[in-house]
Amino acid sequence: MKQKLTILGLSGLLLLTGCRADDMVTNAKRQDNWAKKFSVFTKKTDNEVIDYAKGFEILAQIHDSLYHTNISGRKHMEKLLELSKVKDIDMSAIEAKPYVDFGIHSQTITEKNGDKWVVFPRIQDGMVKDLVCGVLSDEETQVHYYVLKRDTEFYKNSIGLFQNAYIEKYAPAKKALNSSQKFLELGICTKKGNFFDNCNISIVILPPPPPKGGGNGSSSGGGGGGSSWDWFGWDRPIDRGCMKYYKCNDPDNGGGGYSHPIPPRNPCKKMKGKFEDPIFKKNFERLQKKETLDLDHELGFAESYEKSTPTLLTNRTGTTSVRLPEDGRSYYGFMHTHNNKEGVVRIFSPADVATFLSSCVRNAEEKGNASDAYAIVVTSEGSYTLKYTGDGNYSLGLNQLSQWDTWYNDKYFSLYYNSNESFSQPDVEKLFTQFLKEVVRIEGLEVYKSTPTSSEKMEYNGENQPVKTTPCN
Incomplete structure (x- = not known):
């Protein structure tokens, strides 16, 4: 009798467990369906x-x-x-x-x-x-x-x-x-x-x-x-x-919605992964060489979702700078040099920042993941990386780059001539972090100082303070 009760009890327990499992599956499906719907087309209250x-x-x-x-x-x-x-x-x-x-x-x-x-x-x-x-x-x-x-x-x-x-x-x-x-x-x-x-x-x-x-x-x-x-x-x-x-319903909420359901992004992990790629590392090391940095023009490489190998970037005719190829909107990352010519600012230019935001991040959002996007500038004073961890809720106006250029050129021109026609790299870094924080002002745009083995995030910390650095773990 005791054995029969045990078997019956076990049967009941299995039945109860099966029902709960079915409920969990049903709820999971309902939650998944909810998360695929647009928050702008969802009632926030019963009377809405x-x-x-x-x-x-x-x-x-x-x-x-x-x-x-x-x-x-x-x-x-x-x-x-x-x-x-x-x-x-x-x-x-x-x-x-x-x-x-x-x-x-x-x-x-x-x-x-x-x-x-x-x-x-x-x-x-x-x-x-x-x-x-x-x-x-x-x-x-x-x-x-x-x-x-x-x-x-x-x-x-x-x-x-x-x-x-x-x-x-x-x-x-x-x-x-x-x-x-x-x-x-x-x-x-x-x-x-x-x-x-x-x-x-x-x-x-x-x-x-x-x-x-x-x-x-x-x-x-x-x-x-x-x-x-x-x-x-x-x-x-x-x-x-x-x-x-970025207008889905919150999967953890039966009502309402949330606007920016972005997956967790780890820029440090992404950068470390890039340097573990032998082709990426080889190209980076090529740009670091003195003979490359002593050229009278920029050199670089760009990565595309549609191409298995990076594309070599050379200067445009009549210029010393490089730009992304025009054969499709699939490029999500690029690295390039700022050479050793006197007066060259050895960190990103406003055009670099605009290219990263308007091309790399947007292409990555559409064809992959925004965390794929990157921009790197290699200089004799160090190498720097731009990453983006925001929700994509930004836009660049018609005169945005012109406004950035005006601020950037005025500040670096003053820095150059107030420092006996030379640049102190800590001052260059500080001014650039100030540029990102006070002029660009796009949440989630981050700059790192990078090597093949380590990276550290740089942030503006006020006029009278050095740049705040946070090493990647």
């Missing part, structure tokens, strides 16, 4: 109504900032917005280049499979020239942006409605603009981080879309993900999950 149009606007602005695209067309608008602070801007200048007006949009349309989409007008020359559709698909885990085909009935039935809404909204504002406040009348709005806010919204109620299998509105039968209506044109549709936008 999701604003899908605002979500598509935010994601378009973020995508343009992160990946140098121009889905929104706002690059032109941002430039004019700055210019309006010093001079009047004529309406013809505003309407000269196409942009998406997120201040006018359709209702949110939901398909039977759960896909949701919103239509926005693309404006040029005072007219609605195209209709752009933001689509949330694949159980709300993928976002696409399409341009609607002009030869379809759905487009023809909708374009006039958007044109009327545009005329009605902006007719009172057809005048020269001379302040950012007046730009609000055009729905250009105020920029907050990576997106715009404070827009007056006009909603255009579209006629019902044609059913699937209905001629001009029939399904195109696939289309690489997302909704497959044949009136969705293929104007470089963007197909990205929330990780690419």
Whole structure:
């Protein structure tokens, strides 16, 4: 009897354990599905109504900032917005280049499979020239942006409605603009981080879309993900999950979301791993040689996700500097020299920093991991490495490099002539760390002094203090 009870008890325990295991698997799947969804399309409270149009606007602005695209067309608008602070801007200048007006949009349309989409007008020359559709698909885990085909009935039935809404909204504002406040009348709005806010919204109620299998509105039968209506044109549709936008839900939270789910990054470990690569180490040692540093121009190597061996970088014709190759956006790291010529600053230049941020980090985010990105400058006073541990939430403006150059050149020029036309390397390092902290001001951008066997992080520690150093473990 005792033996039977033990067996029964064991059976019950196994059954209970199996149920708990099933629950754990179910919860894990639910958590995984939750983490793949966009936080901008997720309710934070039970009473919240999701604003899908605002979500598509935010994601378009973020995508343009992160990946140098121009889905929104706002690059032109941002430039004019700055210019309006010093001079009047004529309406013809505003309407000269196409942009998406997120201040006018359709209702949110939901398909039977759960896909949701919103239509926005693309404006040029005072007219609605195209209709752009933001689509949330694949159980709300993928976002696409399409341009609607002009030869379809759905487009023809909708374009006039958007044109009327545009005329009605902006007719009172057809005048020269001379302040950012007046730009609000055009729905250009105020920029907050990576997106715009404070827009007056006009909603255009579209006629019902044609059913699937209905001629001009029939399904195109696939289309690489997302909704497959044949009136969705293929104007470089963007197909990205929330990780690419840093806008996923928190996997450890059943509600709300978080904006920047970046994996842990260990720059020290990454740098150590690079120097363990014999080809990388050989190239680095070549750049360290005196005969290389005594050249009258820079020399370097760049690494690409698409090439098995590094690419040799030589100076451009008529210059002494190198740049990344132009044969694709796959280069995630480079090393190069700053030679021994008198007056050369033996640390990164502003152009080096801009190349690292705008090319290496962005390419790594898109094709690999941001922790892969690196930039190295080799000099006779030591070698330095740039790494990035941030969340990708930065952008470089049109005049960014020019502003950096002005500060950098003024400070190093003063340092050079106040030191009897020579540079003290500790002063060079201190000024560069100050440049990163006070001028560049991008969180997660770090500089290290590196050798094949050791590295130490350098940080600005105030005007009257030496550079703070933290050795890698």
